Amino acid sequence: MGTPSIEELTAIARALALDLSPERLQVLLPEVQRLWEAARRLRELPLESEEFGTRVLPE
Amino acid sequence: MNARDLCFAPATEIARLVHEREISAREVTQAFLARIDALDRTLNCFIRVMAEDARAQAGQIDEALARGDSPGALAGVPVAIKDLVDVAGVPTTGGAHRRFHTMPATDAPLVTRLRRHGAVLIGKTNLHEVAYGATNVNPHFGPTRNPWDLTRIPGGSSGGSAAAVAAGLCAGAVGTDTGGSIRIPASLCGIVGIKPTYDRVPRGGVLPLSWSLDHLGPLTRTVGDAALLFSVMAGGQPADALSGRQSSPPPDERVTKGIAGVRVGLPRTFFWEKLQDGVEAAVDEAVHMLQDLGADILDVELPFADMAGYAVSVIVSAEATAVHERRLRAHPDAFGNDVRLRLESGFFVTATDYVQAHRARALLTREFLRVLKRVNVLVMPATALTATPIDEQYLPGSRGLVPVRLPLTKLTNPFNLTGLPAISVPCGFTAEGLPVGVQLVGRPFDEGTLFRIAGAYEHATGWTQRRPPLGLPGP
Numbered sequence: 290m291g292t293p294s295i296e297e298l299t300a301i302a303r304a305l306a307l308d309l310s311p312e313r314l315q316v317l318l319p320e321v322q323r324l325w326e327a328a329r330r331l332r333e334l335p336l337e338s339e340e341f342g343t344r345v346l347p348e
Numbered sequence: 349m350n351a352r353d354l355c356f357a358p359a360t361e362i363a364r365l366v367h368e369r370e371i372s373a374r375e376v377t378q379a380f381l382a383r384i385d386a387l388d389r390t391l392n393c394f395i396r397v398m399a400e401d402a403r404a405q406a407g408q409i410d411e412a413l414a415r416g417d418s419p420g421a422l423a424g425v426p427v428a429i430k431d432l433v434d435v436a437g438v439p440t441t442g443g444a445h446r447r448f449h450t451m452p453a454t455d456a457p458l459v460t461r462l463r464r465h466g467a468v469l470i471g472k473t474n475l476h477e478v479a480y481g482a483t484n485v486n487p488h489f490g491p492t493r494n495p496w497d498l499t500r501i502p503g504g505s506s507g508g509s510a511a512a513v514a515a516g517l518c519a520g521a522v523g524t525d526t527g528g529s530i531r532i533p534a535s536l537c538g539i540v541g542i543k544p545t546y547d548r549v550p551r552g553g554v555l556p557l558s559w560s561l562d563h564l565g566p567l568t569r570t571v572g573d574a575a576l577l578f579s580v581m582a583g584g585q586p587a588d589a590l591s592g593r594q595s596s597p598p599p600d601e602r603v604t605k606g607i608a609g610v611r612v613g614l615p616r617t618f619f620w621e622k623l624q625d626g627v628e629a630a631v632d633e634a635v636h637m638l639q640d641l642g643a644d645i646l647d648v649e650l651p652f653a654d655m656a657g658y659a660v661s662v663i664v665s666a667e668a669t670a671v672h673e674r675r676l677r678a679h680p681d682a683f684g685n686d687v688r689l690r691l692e693s694g695f696f697v698t699a700t701d702y703v704q705a706h707r708a709r710a711l712l713t714r715e716f717l718r719v720l721k722r723v724n725v726l727v728m729p730a731t732a733l734t735a736t737p738i739d740e741q742y743l744p745g746s747r748g749l750v751p752v753r754l755p756l757t758k759l760t761n762p763f764n765l766t767g768l769p770a771i772s773v774p775c776g777f778t779a780e781g782l783p784v785g786v787q788l789v790g791r792p793f794d795e796g797t798l799f800r801i802a803g804a805y806e807h808a809t810g811w812t813q814r815r816p817p818l819g820l821p822g823p
Contacts, residue, residue: 298696307695308677320693324665327658328701334655336707 366424373424420466456553474508487684503533528760535785546767608642613723626778656762669694730785
């Protein structure tokens with residue numbers, strides 16, 4: 290997934306039954322782009338090992 | 349001791365005076381209530397002052413002492429509670445629109461503990477709306493002002509708690525910390541704030557923001573007071589995953605011991621980048637002081653530290669939106685602009701991105717723990733900048749304007765992600781007279797070493813003795 294476009298946001302909002310107007314989606318776009326960029330950066334991490342589950346602290 | 353000195357006395361000293369009946373809990377409470385009455389219209393630290401309740405609690409403590417009973421380690425100490433923590437019979441606002449306020453029938457477990465140990469609950473403090481932000485500019489209750497400069501933010505989201513402690517309106521306060529919300533306002537207000545190890549303090553009865561990253565802890569004027577409040581708040585709540593396996597630690601006598609031979613890791617990469625000039629100078633000086641006190645300073649690298657903020661963003665966004673989803677869908681207009689924007693954006697985080705962020709969390713935790721096998725603690729600035737003006741919600745970044753919260757949380761949120769205990773301690777002031785905090789980070793469940801090092805540093809420097817020049821009438 291890359292940087293979302295307004296069309297993608299509109300499609301997702303419709304699928305999730307979010308009551309967000311086109312104008313509101315435009316307002317949200319930069320923040321959602323920031324989140325998707327964060328997620329993209331995380332995919333650069335070496336997370337292939339099964340070792341990295343979702344456990345939060347060492348036993 | 350006059351009323352002003354009493355309001356700036358350490359909690360440990362207030363408890364001693366009350367225990368030894370040199371002063372009554374009623375007199376202590378009245379002194380703090382009078383100071384709140386004189387100053388809080390300007391500072392706006394409190395959403396609710398519990399004046400009558402506080403007087404009644406103080407009366408019970410005095411009566412217990414008169415009977416020869418011990419009222420506990422916090423006897424008569426006025427403590428403020430961030431207003432997302434339940435206190436029985438007092439509305440919990442969460443700093444939110446009145447539509448979302450609740451009336452709890454019971455105390456949060458940590459509030460029960462504070463009462464059991466003799467604390468006097470003096471009020472509920474202002475916060476960033478639903479704790480989702482770092483400025484404490486609250487659209488429903490107004491901004492809290494920094495006691496060191498009334499035109500500036502106290503930081504947040506526990507900004508009311510921090511400003512109240514800094515201004516001598518309470519002797520200690522409870523805060524929460526999801527990305528830095530204890531340590532940031534502690535740093536910006538010139539006080540001590542500790543985010544303990546994840547789940548060390550029970551989270552029951554607290555409005556969540558992010559179940560994976562939320563922590564509770566104390567804000568105080570001295571390290572010894574932080575150790576005292578922590579000893580009361582921590583451990584032994586079966587309802588929480590990890591706090592149940594740790595017993596409450598005793599008040600930490602190691603605060604007063606030396607630090608010769610302690611190994612302190614210095615992660616200059618990432619944690620020393622883009623610092624405000626005055627911050628860098630003050631924290632460098634703090635590192636030199638630790639060395640002078642006998643600590644061994646070792647350069648270290650914290651792998652993937654620059655990724656922590658990305659993982660925190662994804663996790664908080666998904667979880668905060670899940671927390672508030674029903675309220676948000678039904679009443680979006682009841683949220684302030686910044687919080688509504690962040691909550692609505694959280695709908696667009698995918699499940700796979702959320703899981704990958706948690707896997708990143710496991711990776712970073714493993715890597716940070718490897719470094720902490722070689723050193724006892726890490727040292728770094730608590731915040732990259734000092735308090736910003738209240739009306740300045742964005743700052744220039746490398747790619748345009750960025751919300752103030754991003755540089756404010758940059759150095760604190762890696763330790764929410766990894767769950768490691770971290771304390772902010774005052775380490776000086778900029779040329780403008782704004783406080784700077786140095787952050788120490790320890791091994792899981794080793795808050796004692798943080799108190800020991802922070803206590804030795806505090807004793808050597810005296811920064812925690814400074815009082816803000818409020819320039820306001822007050823007792």
